[in-house]
Amino acid sequence: MANGFLRHNRWLRLGLVLAVIVFAMLLPVWFGPHSIPLPGTGVSSDPIPVAPDGVRLLVDQTIWDEGAHQQEVSQDILDALLDRISQADAFIVADFFLWNEWTGQLKGEVYRKMAVPLAEALIAQKKKLPDMPVLVISDPINHVYGGPELEHFVEMREAGIEVVYTDLDKMPDSNWIYGRLARVYRRLLPSLSDPEGWAHRGRLRHPFQAGGEDISLAQAGNLLFFKANHRKVLITGSESSGLDMVVSSLNPADGGSAHTNVGLWLKGEIAMEALESELAVAGWSTRCLDAYAKTADRIRMRASGLVRHVEDSGIRVRWLTEGGIHRMLLDVIGSCGDGDQLDLALFYVSDRALVRALKSAVKRGARVRVLLDANRDAFGRVKTGIPNRLVAKEMQGWRGPHRVEVRWADTHGEQFHCKAMAVKRKDADPILLLGSANWTRRNLRDLNLEANAMIEGSGEAINRFEAFFDEHWVSGSLPYSAWEEKGATGFFKGVKYRFLEWSGMGTF
16 A cells, blocks of 8 residues: 555655755765864874074064055064074975965955965075975865865975975864865766866866966866865974974965064974974875875974073963864853953854853953954955854844953955964963964864964063054954844845854854
């Protein structure tokens, strides 16, 4: 009887077929392989002493001059990178996410060329000191996940620099719905692995550069995993000055040359913590393990000979990556209460645990000021304001004195690209934490690769950050009402933000 019912009910048969298809597609999502923690990730170092002159805040900032109706741009970070490269004579390790000349849909000239000058500095130093090991780590986004290698990467390789692109396939899937499905079912399409197949022919517009070479369906499919080595780190060694490093939010990409960024120059033993993490990432990413192992051994040997003991002056630095950053943020914010003040300068904030932690800190009596990018501009394209405007709406939900204070960076085409938090505590040393990590699930839950440093103890770097933050808060920002999300539009954007954060299907 049941068979006869099915035979004569076309819609029920169709429904059952679709249910079987959906179930088969979701099996990899439910039971697919889960990545294990990778070497060099989830790091949270012990506090390491640095000398008072061994730490310096680096600031790239763009402020709008209303009277002159133009941008005023000042930059420290690229200059510091170029300086450290020129002084290195023992080794260099550079790890940067976006490292290209692409400008998206921007009109007119960029403020400053960054990608090629950084590569040329590395090449020049390698040619000057041919025996010095130089390692470059970067993300496959710079060849659009399978396209031609950019010329400055080719030139670095030809100069004898070891170039390693991070093996994203070994990293966890942040876009877990798409990622696990794609991993399983792309094996059923042999043409995806055939470099001459239909999936590898240019069919789609270049996603990052107007007029760029078309990309293939395979490249677009790799892009949709939405995973990245998002670190921005330079580590150098010098026989005369020892170990140095720069960690920041700066991508050496021409299209972002006017972005506001912050970073730290650090000197001493803390660089060894960063170095071991970077060498581990390159180790599981390289395709030429034997050649890389020799380079890594030479770098380790030279670096270990440059470690110099520093007396504890009251300033200590921790090296943090991925989940280590998240855990530290929760610990610090969770310890704040009455009489404490937190100042946040953020490009993205969406992680639910951190949003709850900030709201709880306010309830305990802490003052929380959050200076946000309005998520409007992306290399000439206009964005929807997700996630920041929706998180700001949530944090502004209270009425009365005890609520998170929110203002928007007054940007004019560029991005307020900082990822930084300063904490002034009445019963403990001040803290400054910054680096590459946006405050999102993807950046802080051991999915993307990220790198931050945290300073504890009074010093010039923290004082300078406070001055930078106050300047933007007072004269370089707009009130919350300027980008407030209201009504039905705000509601539906809020639902979309929550889904994208949970699923990993958004770009933040």
